[in-house]
Amino acid sequence: MLDIRGLSKSFGGVKATDNVSLDFADGSLTAVIGPNGAGKSTFFNLITGALRPDSGEVLLDGVDLAGKSPPDIVRHGIGRAFQVASIFPSLTVQETMLAAVCADQRRSTVLHRRFPLAETRDRAEHAMELLGLANKRHRTAATLSHGDQKLLDIALALVLDPKVLLLDEPTAGMGTEERWRMIDKVRELWEAQKITVVFIEHDMDIVFKIAPRIVVLCYGRILATGTPDAIRRNEAVIEAYLGTEEHAEAVT
Amino acid sequence: MTELQAGRASETLGAPSIETRSFRSRYRDILIALVAFAVLAALPFFFGSKALLDFVIRCSAFGLFATSLNLLVGYTGMISFGHGMFFGLGAYGFGLLMQRTAVPIPVAFVATLAITAVFAAIIGAICVRLKEIYFAFVTLAFQMLIHSTILTWASLTGGDQGLRGGIPRPVFFGIDLANHVHLYITSCALLVLGLLLMRQIAQSPFGYTLRVIRDNARRASFIGIDVWRAKLTIFVLAALFASTGGMVMALFVSGAYPEFAYWTISGEGIFINMLGGVTTFLGPMVGTVLLLILNDTVTRYTEYHGIVLGAVILFFAIGLRKGLMDYVLEWYTQRRDGPGERG
Ligand SMILES: Nc1ncnc2c1ncn2[C@@H]1O[C@H](COP(=O)(O)OP(=O)(O)OP(=O)(O)O)[C@@H](O)[C@H]1O
Ligand SMILES: [Mg+2]
Numbered sequence: 001m002l003d004i005r006g007l008s009k010s011f012g013g014v015k016a017t018d019n020v021s022l023d024f025a026d027g028s029l030t031a032v033i034g035p036n037g038a039g040k041s042t043f044f045n046l047i048t049g050a051l052r053p054d055s056g057e058v059l060l061d062g063v064d065l066a067g068k069s070p071p072d073i074v075r076h077g078i079g080r081a082f083q084v085a086s087i088f089p090s091l092t093v094q095e096t097m098l099a100a101v102c103a104d105q106r107r108s109t110v111l112h113r114r115f116p117l118a119e120t121r122d123r124a125e126h127a128m129e130l131l132g133l134a135n136k137r138h139r140t141a142a143t144l145s146h147g148d149q150k151l152l153d154i155a156l157a158l159v160l161d162p163k164v165l166l167l168d169e170p171t172a173g174m175g176t177e178e179r180w181r182m183i184d185k186v187r188e189l190w191e192a193q194k195i196t197v198v199f200i201e202h203d204m205d206i207v208f209k210i211a212p213r214i215v216v217l218c219y220g221r222i223l224a225t226g227t228p229d230a231i232r233r234n235e236a237v238i239e240a241y242l243g244t245e246e247h248a249e250a251v252t
Numbered sequence: 253m254t255e256l257q258a259g260r261a262s263e264t265l266g267a268p269s270i271e272t273r274s275f276r277s278r279y280r281d282i283l284i285a286l287v288a289f290a291v292l293a294a295l296p297f298f299f300g301s302k303a304l305l306d307f308v309i310r311c312s313a314f315g316l317f318a319t320s321l322n323l324l325v326g327y328t329g330m331i332s333f334g335h336g337m338f339f340g341l342g343a344y345g346f347g348l349l350m351q352r353t354a355v356p357i358p359v360a361f362v363a364t365l366a367i368t369a370v371f372a373a374i375i376g377a378i379c380v381r382l383k384e385i386y387f388a389f390v391t392l393a394f395q396m397l398i399h400s401t402i403l404t405w406a407s408l409t410g411g412d413q414g415l416r417g418g419i420p421r422p423v424f425f426g427i428d429l430a431n432h433v434h435l436y437i438t439s440c441a442l443l444v445l446g447l448l449l450m451r452q453i454a455q456s457p458f459g460y461t462l463r464v465i466r467d468n469a470r471r472a473s474f475i476g477i478d479v480w481r482a483k484l485t486i487f488v489l490a491a492l493f494a495s496t497g498g499m500v501m502a503l504f505v506s507g508a509y510p511e512f513a514y515w516t517i518s519g520e521g522i523f524i525n526m527l528g529g530v531t532t533f534l535g536p537m538v539g540t541v542l543l544l545i546l547n548d549t550v551t552r553y554t555e556y557h558g559i560v561l562g563a564v565i566l567f568f569a570i571g572l573r574k575g576l577m578d579y580v581l582e583w584y585t586q587r588r589d590g591p592g593e594r595g
Contacts, residue, residue, distance in 0.1 A: 048474065070473040080474060088467035091460075099460045100475045108477050109485065114274035117457060121270050156475060184567040 007056030018220035031211035085149035097124035127159035156163030167199040172228035310444035320493035326530030331467030334391030340513025342498025373489035380483040392411035414509035529575020
């Protein structure tokens, strides 16, 4: 279980994450929503070690990971994909996967053998198939379409066999149809892999349809958590989303 | 599903497995190295010209240096402006050990590598955390520091006169480095062995870790790579090969001079990499040969060789925006119409 307790982070005067406590049960699927600048990405950055929290705990199965380095946290089983696809432009899809498995197996510093290592192949293959990238294995990452780059970014997290997968706007920059295809993929992965998935999403239709549980962030705080039905009826959420900035401020 | 299975079947049938491919690539490299060495070693029997052998020895020294710089620049994306300090360190370390102690040459060789490793580890620990331009500047600063230390510590280094009086070359394993052909063959052996080892580094899992870091260091850390450690490791490894180049140079001129540790050596290394290109393993080697030929011919015909060399650099840097081998690779890839070997 991923258990977040009292997580806070300020940038100057801005409280980007303000005393956030949440838990994510094993195998759960959760959507995080909130207006631009609500602190969604910051929340992920704090969990994954990209940012050091000012205070709070990030407990994965009881082990506090707060303030540890990204490689450390990844090794504990929290993988992530980025809002803007973060990939290795000059490597092919297959090389990317093989190099990631290599790193996960602590073989990234091996000097006396040749890349790729045979023992990394099956996992790399599996991840490419899961994300439908197998037939593009020899394509250089930079030449992939935007959607495929996002998939590769997710594959890069998934290939490490994480317990928890954090997806920062997997559908960012996509058209409606492509969005649905992507989110179906995410749901399919969640069902197949039985891992904990948390994703950030702006499209309300998608969120309400897909996520069994929704967390609403606003000005760094949790505005509400609950099932789609509960969130849809939540006064504060309606106000934050339908009201003006002042309304939203009054709520928080 | 059927499509997938079909795809997999065709792969196992058509393409060789990862194991055989890895095995073959190493086998092929060793074969190429052996052939290259055989050809170089046979040269003195066909051409008596001392100038030609001298040229190859200089190519060995600078080729080792420039290729090692490419491990940093091309493979890892670390633009060092101070890599020449390890060339200088190799030349002075080896020269001093041979002049001041009575150790055999192989011992001095290994000891110089050990000294270089210590220096590189300390300097690297300070530098590799820095972002691009700061890394470049601070490595340059260390180069200056080592250069001025050599100049001022005259009692040890001979100051601006350099290490004079020649480097003693006691015979070892029947190899007499005072003999020009022996020196030539030894230089070639060091070059070929050095290139083979660097090639192994470049094609190892670690070599791909370097590419991953070059492409996107932030993402690298999120797949569990310790970026700082990997950068420090390659910084030290590259220094060892640069140092070997310096030792070859010291043997060649039978001494060591402050210019070997001056920043212009680093500049030449960068220049060679621009000439030859950094996207292929042998680019810097081609660049070395080009630069030395240019240097030799231009200095023969004009005293303004600096201007000519500058113009050539500008042509490659601004006109072509790549090195010669980058062009060859592009041409080859287009002809084959498939993904080529990239850096
Ligand atoms: N590294 C940083 N330095 C300073 N301020 C930051 C930094 N990262 C985020 N912020 C600020 O923190 C707040 C939350 O930003 P964050 O990126 O987490 O929002 P978000 O919810 O992901 O927004 P979006 O939907 O636009 O992606 C913003 O006001 C932002 O300007
Ligand atoms: Mg964001």
